Amino acid sequence: MSEEVSTPEELLQIDYRPPQKSWLEPTVDFRKGTYCYSALAKHEEYLELPNPREWHPYEEDWKLPENWKQIILSGMKQRLSKYRSFQLFLDICVRCGACADKCHFFIGSGDPKNMPVVRAELLRSVYRKNFTLAGKLFGKFAGARELTEDVLKEWFYYFYQCTECRRCSVFCPYGIDTCEITMMGRELLDLVGCNINWILDPAAKCYRTGNHLGVPPHAFKPTLEAAVDEVEEITGIRVEAPINRKGAEVLFVAPSADYFAMPHWFTLLGYLMLFHEIGLDYTWSAYASEGGNFGLFHSAELAKRLNAKIYAEAERLGVKWILGGECGHMWRVIHQYMDTFNGPADFLEEPVSPITGTRFENARSTKMVHICEFTADLIANNKLKLDPSRNDKWKVTFHDSCNPARAMGLIEEPRHIIKNVCNYFYEMPENTIKERTFCCGSGAGLGSDENMEMRLRGGFPRANAVKHVHEKYGVNLLACICAIDKAAFPPLLGYWVPGMEVGGVHELVGNALVVKDEKERTTDLRGEALKGTEGKRDV
Numbered sequence: 001m002s003e004e005v006s007t008p009e010e011l012l013q014i015d016y017r018p019p020q021k022s023w024l025e026p027t028v029d030f031r032k033g034t035y036c037y038s039a040l041a042k043h044e045e046y047l048e049l050p051n052p053r054e055w056h057p058y059e060e061d062w063k064l065p066e067n068w069k070q071i072i073l074s075g076m077k078q079r080l081s082k083y084r085s086f087q088l089f090l091d092i093c094v095r096c097g098a099c100a101d102k103c104h105f106f107i108g109s110g111d112p113k114n115m116p117v118v119r120a121e122l123l124r125s126v127y128r129k130n131f132t133l134a135g136k137l138f139g140k141f142a143g144a145r146e147l148t149e150d151v152l153k154e155w156f157y158y159f160y161q162c163t164e165c166r167r168c169s170v171f172c173p174y175g176i177d178t179c180e181i182t183m184m185g186r187e188l189l190d191l192v193g194c195n196i197n198w199i200l201d202p203a204a205k206c207y208r209t210g211n212h213l214g215v216p217p218h219a220f221k222p223t224l225e226a227a228v229d230e231v232e233e234i235t236g237i238r239v240e241a242p243i244n245r246k247g248a249e250v251l252f253v254a255p256s257a258d259y260f261a262m263p264h265w266f267t268l269l270g271y272l273m274l275f276h277e278i279g280l281d282y283t284w285s286a287y288a289s290e291g292g293n294f295g296l297f298h299s300a301e302l303a304k305r306l307n308a309k310i311y312a313e314a315e316r317l318g319v320k321w322i323l324g325g326e327c328g329h330m331w332r333v334i335h336q337y338m339d340t341f342n343g344p345a346d347f348l349e350e351p352v353s354p355i356t357g358t359r360f361e362n363a364r365s366t367k368m369v370h371i372c373e374f375t376a377d378l379i380a381n382n383k384l385k386l387d388p389s390r391n392d393k394w395k396v397t398f399h400d401s402c403n404p405a406r407a408m409g410l411i412e413e414p415r416h417i418i419k420n421v422c423n424y425f426y427e428m429p430e431n432t433i434k435e436r437t438f439c440c441g442s443g444a445g446l447g448s449d450e451n452m453e454m455r456l457r458g459g460f461p462r463a464n465a466v467k468h469v470h471e472k473y474g475v476n477l478l479a480c481i482c483a484i485d486k487a488a489f490p491p492l493l494g495y496w497v498p499g500m501e502v503g504g505v506h507e508l509v510g511n512a513l514v515v516k517d518e519k520e521r522t523t524d525l526r527g528e529a530l531k532g533t534e535g536k537r538d539v
């Protein structure tokens, strides 16, 4: 972590007093640690995006195209006619303020422009000025303002200070989804070449190699083989990890972090053990080697193009249906946008578990089942032999990742799994979990190191709830089902709640799973001794 970040005590000196100036006056301080770096021209060129150039947010001259204002306003007009929700969300807000204190970035920063209502007003004010009669006639008295370069800079700062988590929408009596306003704001910024590198770099890599990390097929295979070796070391069983196998029943797609990063890697080991134990007829794809979709954080068009490869591979390989791993925003794309992006996937079959016969009717259209739905169903049908005592060193709490919880309602399945594979499970306070879960503060492409102060501020409400169960029950593991969470929480909790570890739900499954004919286990998936053994393994 950067040495420049303040201590927790300093960061908690949050000033919630209203500012001197009206919110209508654009004010942005591109202070180090609170914004993301601009996208490199080479990524914009590769993705064929507008106005590729070298520029920096803190510089006066953003090197915008001459007619930038016209480009943005015509882009707004086009989107108003294309997306009814956009027009509706701009028109119906009554500024009641119910959402105001629900955003983790406002709670952690005290900046009123991080209140969801004000974040939306940054764009809504320009909409009023240019597209409503009241705004044209009464100007700022109707909450309208001109689109200026300073306003554009403010958009950039605050739309890249929203993790598109949708917590605010849960509390809005009108169901206004500020995330969707942020998404439109980012699309409009893109029209004049204002993007961030942490999104376009992985998106460009995904175009080149099929995954955000840029792992080519000849590196994908040995990586999976290394995981197979580790499973053998732990269990004595040599499992298979088939790649590009035509005619398999199921295509499995996971976020690339699962096979490249820690602690995600242990989740991967858990998947491999599970698939072996139930004899799943499946394949990985070296091309659809990414479940995540950073395109979602940029534009609908980019999200659509990245999602398409999963379905193209499912068709090429001739599978019946798709199983997806522990990822967050992948599931938002699949559940909310897949059908209009690339679907319906009529060439696939409605998913049916080959082990239990359960028909996943909720996936009738997308043909894609979440690994937690799949495993919870196996457990509910007594198809797995489990020894939860192997997880006894953990006192577990579960973080509902924003997208699976709020975008697809995946709330009970992971809990059902955890309660069957662990003996000690404790919930965080009710208003911080399930549909009302607090974001990790690093989603939607904001998880870059240069943005660390803002990430720590945004992650504070989540960390605070973790701290509660850590101190009250001795909880020492935060389980989650999102690759971004698994990357974001170690530094976040290391800062706010030292002593906490982070892991995937299928890591816990892999620990507890009694694999047929396995040798006596002496270590868990992390290579640490199981209680009552002396085992130790290098990882």
Ligand code: SF4
Pocket (backbone or CB within 6 Å): 092, 093, 094, 095, 096, 097, 098, 099, 100, 116, 117, 171, 172, 173, 174, 175, 176
């Ligand atoms: S809760 Fe909804 S209506 Fe009220 S201010 Fe927020 S977005 Fe507007």
Ligand code: SF4
Pocket (backbone or CB within 6 Å): 102, 103, 104, 105, 114, 115, 116, 119, 161, 162, 163, 164, 165, 166, 167, 168, 169, 178, 179, 182, 439
């Ligand atoms: S979507 Fe999340 S980050 Fe964005 S304004 Fe709403 S609560 Fe804040």
